[in-house]
Amino acid sequence: MSLRPTVDFLLNDWLGVESLNQRERFADHSRETFDAVLDTCERIAREKYAPFNRTVDTQEPHFDGERVVLPQATHDAQKAYAESGMLSAAQDYAIGGMQLPYTVEAAANAFFAMASVSIGSGMLTTGNANLLMAHGTEAQKRVFALNEFSGRWSGTMCLSEPQAGSSLSDVATRATPDGDDFMNDPLGPRFRLKGNKMWISAGEHELTENIIHLVLAKIPGADGKLPPGVKGISLFIVPKKLVDADAKLTGERNDVALAGLNHKCGWRGTTNTLLNFGEGKFPVRGGAGAVGYLVGQPGEGLRCMFHMMNEARIGVGMAATMLGMAGYHASLDYAKNRPQGRPVGPEGKDPSRPQSRIIEHADVKRMLLAQKSYCEGALALELYCARLVDEQHTGAPEAADEARLLLEVLTPIAKSWPSEWCLEANSLAIQVHGGYGYTRDFPVEQYWRDNRLNMIHEGTHGIQAMDLLGRKVLMENGRGLQLLAQRINATIERAMHVPDMAVHGNALGQALAQLGAATKAAWATGNPAEALANAVPYLQAFGHTVLAWIWLDVALAAQASPESAARTGRLGAMRFFFHYELPKIGAWLAVVSQRDPTCAALPEEAF
Numbered sequence: 001m002s003l004r005p006t007v008d009f010l011l012n013d014w015l016g017v018e019s020l021n022q023r024e025r026f027a028d029h030s031r032e033t034f035d036a037v038l039d040t041c042e043r044i045a046r047e048k049y050a051p052f053n054r055t056v057d058t059q060e061p062h063f064d065g066e067r068v069v070l071p072q073a074t075h076d077a078q079k080a081y082a083e084s085g086m087l088s089a090a091q092d093y094a095i096g097g098m099q100l101p102y103t104v105e106a107a108a109n110a111f112f113a114m115a116s117v118s119i120g121s122g123m124l125t126t127g128n129a130n131l132l133m134a135h136g137t138e139a140q141k142r143v144f145a146l147n148e149f150s151g152r153w154s155g156t157m158c159l160s161e162p163q164a165g166s167s168l169s170d171v172a173t174r175a176t177p178d179g180d181d182f183m184n185d186p187l188g189p190r191f192r193l194k195g196n197k198m199w200i201s202a203g204e205h206e207l208t209e210n211i212i213h214l215v216l217a218k219i220p221g222a223d224g225k226l227p228p229g230v231k232g233i234s235l236f237i238v239p240k241k242l243v244d245a246d247a248k249l250t251g252e253r254n255d256v257a258l259a260g261l262n263h264k265c266g267w268r269g270t271t272n273t274l275l276n277f278g279e280g281k282f283p284v285r286g287g288a289g290a291v292g293y294l295v296g297q298p299g300e301g302l303r304c305m306f307h308m309m310n311e312a313r314i315g316v317g318m319a320a321t322m323l324g325m326a327g328y329h330a331s332l333d334y335a336k337n338r339p340q341g342r343p344v345g346p347e348g349k350d351p352s353r354p355q356s357r358i359i360e361h362a363d364v365k366r367m368l369l370a371q372k373s374y375c376e377g378a379l380a381l382e383l384y385c386a387r388l389v390d391e392q393h394t395g396a397p398e399a400a401d402e403a404r405l406l407l408e409v410l411t412p413i414a415k416s417w418p419s420e421w422c423l424e425a426n427s428l429a430i431q432v433h434g435g436y437g438y439t440r441d442f443p444v445e446q447y448w449r450d451n452r453l454n455m456i457h458e459g460t461h462g463i464q465a466m467d468l469l470g471r472k473v474l475m476e477n478g479r480g481l482q483l484l485a486q487r488i489n490a491t492i493e494r495a496m497h498v499p500d501m502a503v504h505g506n507a508l509g510q511a512l513a514q515l516g517a518a519t520k521a522a523w524a525t526g527n528p529a530e531a532l533a534n535a536v537p538y539l540q541a542f543g544h545t546v547l548a549w550i551w552l553d554v555a556l557a558a559q560a561s562p563e564s565a566a567r568t569g570r571l572g573a574m575r576f577f578f579h580y581e582l583p584k585i586g587a588w589l590a591v592v593s594q595r596d597p598t599c600a601a602l603p604e605e606a607f
Helices: 004-014 017-022 031-058 072-083 102-116 123-135 138-149 301-337 362-394 397-438 444-455 461-472 475-495 502-522 528-559 565-593
Strands: 153-158 174-177 190-201 210-218 233-239 241-243 249-253 256-261 272-277 290-295
Touching: 004 017, 004 031, 004 102, 004 362, 004 528, 004 565, 017 031, 017 102, 017 362, 031 072, 031 102, 031 444, 102 301, 102 362, 123 138, 123 153, 123 210, 123 290, 123 301, 138 153, 138 210, 138 233, 153 190, 153 301, 174 210, 190 210, 190 233, 210 290, 210 301, 233 241, 233 301, 301 362, 301 397, 301 444, 362 397, 362 528, 362 565, 397 444, 397 461, 397 475, 397 528, 461 475, 461 528, 475 502, 475 528, 502 528, 502 565, 528 565
Parallel strands: 153 210
Antiparallel strands: 174 190, 190 272, 190 290, 210 233, 233 290, 241 249, 256 272
């Protein structure tokens, strides 16, 4: 079973991505060039990634005392990815990019995530470079970003600290000016950093010539104290190896030291590290601490970093989606070929009849349909968000502003919904395999382990929920939520004119009304503690409403297509979601609307 027909349908029949070629930026492209990119990525993923997914899971990265060792397959895969040009796919021709729509880039990267998310591709490196293109100086773009886009160097994001975790206001890494001439360095204001960073993906390896760390730190005030809160956070470029203004390595190692590798449940092919900055293991001449270059203005580090974080959140959502999809394909193949049991007839089971394949059993079909509805729905959501990115960057001013605001509202859903429900799809894939699914003889247990990370990194479920209910639905006087409701209502209106779809349009309309009422009820007292006590159930209900909308919109496109097994499957998955999933929002929204205090009010000792 191939992913490609689903991608082609969503890009071309549903999103109409070829219409982007009418815009000046994409005028050189066509359906043929888009297909060629997808062909190339599908081939590299099939040849360089998929065969080694188990290898990178069992041959974990290890530190030999001098360097981190990764399997040769990882080196080969990363090289093939860089040579494909995908690191700079959306960049200008002038700097070696392809000027691809982000929608096509996201779809192409889906093949790598499905083949082996553990090997990884270029999400952090591209995000790092994109941030520098938006907020860096011309020298920082030329020296750091362009060498990341070429694959010569790779990039990370260094936010969390061992003592602070997700609480960025408690960041304790400090950055002090490096000498009296610190403002005169051609690479930007030069500082010395001291501190520790935790959970740094790809923080140490030998895959590229250099690693460019983007590090959040605070600049002490005149009294030597660090400023409180997130407003005192600044952003710095801290390369593993020092470079000059011509992007040449100076031969000197920066004072960035590996303190340890984290040994993970899954996603073992990518290193995850604790890094020490400025501990003195690799002292740099002229002072103490790791050399870093300020990005943007002091105190604006978190604003700059959100450029990368929001991009990474959509990337995490895509990774979760494709892990779910890999498990779905594996369990579908197993169900089609595994004989077990016999069908139940009017007189019960007849043991003299041959065994049935398990896909003939209703409950197995239920589990497969659930996976299909979660994973294909999530893929449609991620590509829809990618299409909004293109609209934000290349659309007319009003449309671009609407896309910006819709993305603000949908980003917590794009990250969190696949992380929860495509993980559930992986659990169902194990269940379809029965006892075999719980062994390492089949890949589905690894898919579940790899996917379990996605509810945690780039902002946990709880953080996404508070961001959605506490900020995104309120921002600009609720305009983003209003825009989303307008788009949902437009889909409902179209569905009401299609006899088979009207009942689902009505159900979605009722769900949207419930969601709107719950949003108001949550904030009825204006007390954030009461409103946010049940933010996660709100996130779940919001996500299910969005996915029901996405499925109805996809189904309208499928309804208009010729009769085929794929058409029947899409319409069946849509009906499953409306019958089995959408009704769940009632229970979630009930506690939100009542501002139920059960969880928040229970005293610690009662646990």
